[in-house]
Amino acid sequence: MSKSHQIQSYLKFLKSATNQHGVHSPFVYDLVTKCFYDKTKHTDYTIIKTYINTLSNNTNTIEVTDLGSGSQVFKSNTRPISKLAKVAGSSFKEVKLLYRLSQYFQFNSILELGTSLGIATQALALGNPKAKLTTIEGCPNISKFTKQSFNNFNLKNCEILTGDFSNIIQTLTSNSYDLIYFDGNHQKEATLHYFEALLKTKHNNSVFVFDDIYWSKDMTDAWQVIKQHPQVTVTIDTYNFGFVFFRKEQVKEHFKIRI
Structure with a gap:
């Protein structure tokens, strides 16, 4: 992870991002x-x-098994x-947005990659209490705690x-x-692998949300590949999140929106 990449990409984002007035x-x-x-x-x-x-x-501690890209902060497991x-949980501002998203679209079936302590999970579930939400966590101890x-x-x-995302995803592709919320492994190869594997679970109105698209240069590269995918029509980059839509009635367009 490169802090300089995050700073540079944020400054670049601010220059090109707009609000609702730039949206047609x-x-x-x-x-x-x-x-x-x-x-x-x-x-x-x-x-x-x-x-x-x-x-x-x-103040209790938990023994963590890292299956993803590891921690930038913790030296010990x-x-x-x-x-x-x-550190690992989403911020209050971010989860409020996820809550509003869930409420706005009234998603009935939600998949989350990367439960962690369930902060984002809870917000998505509260957004539509009738939704069925499935979330995947790699670490058994965190899973048990959450x-x-x-x-x-x-x-x-x-x-x-x-369990391991790749193994579990294989059982879910039918x-x-x-909504699919990608917030687990922030490596390019893994992110693109999950994206490709889960494309078969989408429909015209599905939404894919990617967390931390500027986490590293690798993650930003993955985001660029996703944007160009032929089945993707509209994307919205809010810096912290990348939103992906597959609506065939939309022309292909990419937005950067300040939140």
Whole structure:
């Protein structure tokens, strides 16, 4: 991971990004104004914040098995849950956006790659409590801990699958997903492999969301490849997230939106 890559790419992003006024697609304009820029203080935000605070105040440690690109912060595999929540978990601002996205589109079937402590998972699940959400976690200890956390918060519409992403994905390719959230392995090859493998689960209105598209040069390269894929029509880059749409009725167009 290169901090300089992140800084340079952020400055570049700011120069070329716009707000809703630079958007001429009605579909994207509505998404930006009614979802991305929705300033409503949703009551579920309190539940999300409580979940994050509970994890941030948990001083217990957990033995972590890293199956992805490893940690940029931790030197040891024994990690305090409070630190994991701060480093590996999504920020409150990011998860509020995921919550709004889930609520806006009313996704019925959601797949998440990379459960971690379940901060993003909880937000997506609360966005549409009727959704069936499947999330994959590589580390058995984290998976066990997060299952218990979901029980404590009475989150009933989430199923955690534990194991290597590639192996589990192979068992899911006959499913159809409205949303797939990619937040696990931030390596180019792995990201593109998961993307290609899961393309067969999409439909015309599916949304793929990639976390940390500027995490490294490798990850940004993967994002560029995804944007050019023939089945991809519209993409939205918000710097922290890359949103991918497959709507055949849309002309191929790429947006950069400041949030």
